[in-house]
Amino acid sequence: MNKLKFYFQTIKYVVSYPWNIFRKRMPLCSFVVSRITTMLFLLFFLGLALFALMALAPGDIVDNMMSQQIMQAADGGKGMAASNSGSEKNFSELQMQKLREEFGLDKPFYVQYFKWLKRVVIHHDLGTSLVSRAPVSFLIRSRIWNSVLLNLISLVFITVFSFLLGVYFSSKAGTRLDTAVTFFALFFHAFPGILLLILLQLFASLSGLFPVTAYPDFPFGSAPVKFTFSYAHHVFLPLFASFIGGLGGTMRMIRATMLDQLGLPYIFALRARGISEKRIFLNHAFRNTLNPYITGSANLLASLFSGSMILEIIFAYPGIGRLTYEAVLQQDINLVLANSMFSSALILLGMVISDILLAFVDPRIRYGKE
Secondary structure (H helix, E strand, O other): OHHHHHHHHHHHHHHHHHHHHHHHHOHHHHHHHHHHHHHHHHHHHHHHHHHHHHHHOOOOHHHHHHHHHHHHHHHHOOOOOHHHHHHHHHHHHHHHHHHHHHHOOOOOHHHHHHHHHHHHHHHOOOOEOOOOOOEHHHHHHHHHHHHHHHHHHHHHHHHHHHHHHHHHHHOOOOOHHHHHHHHHHHHHHHOOHHHHHHHHHHHHHHHOOOOOOOOOOOOOOOOHHHHHHHHHHHHHHHHHHHHHHHHHHHHHHHHHHHHHHHOOHHHHHHHHOOOOHHHHHHHHHHHHOHHHHHHHHHHHHHHHHHHHHHHHHHOOOOOHHHHHHHHHHHOOHHHHHHHHHHHHHHHHHHHHHHHHHHHHHOOOOOOOOO
């Protein structure tokens, strides 16, 4: 027993000693490596959970395909004899069994997952869609940039206006205008996003000022300039809904942080030295508001990506969220897993980037030191 314990302690020391040296010499690099490693572990267990959930769902893609074929055959063959029903049933069961073997659905979910993981890691192949038979990588490439563009535009507008309004109204704290703006910010932050999207779509349908869809009906390559203006016109209402929902909470956070900073002793010391209010706001108090925003920006990006699925469904926007929704309905497990893993990787990568930016902005942070 003592020998076994000694062996475990030796292995632990051999493994941990180089890591401790690396962490002491390069604390920020070690932090980045640890976060990326954690991200990979999270992605691994997320994929396993997705395969398990798809396996627990009633039916599968083969059932859906055979149900559609049977319905089509019933519509076109109402005059067939009843004696053929038994042979059709046996033939359908044989077809379903062969399809499950072809798709690999006859194996347990963990076997399917490790087989998929081996194909992705070794061969860099995301597989083929079980419904459209198109490469999953092609389907993701055709949609992912639409979602990234939409969410980046939302993030930029929310960031710019949140800082402008938050800093401005922190200087007007206690006034009637500040109270009114804070009330409306809290109201729109708590307003259900799906209801706001539906109301905006009804407004577009009744007024005719905006399209009810969020994407032009012609490609970018045919007319780039026309597409840009048409895209801005189509996406205005969905972006407005996303902007209103994200602005309220972010602006209130920045306003509250600015008010906390303005009440600290170093602000009174700066004012006593005769430094102008503009310099105090922009050079001192404003800089300290970056820390909580950078920390929360990853969560904001995650909420934008999760909320964009509903936006894409309601406004028929060709993004990754709508593609995932359609794949879930069709139980296309290859497409569901690839979309979910890709979106999760983007969100986790955003969290790692926010932590790195926070280390550069705040010199007090020293990762890896006790």
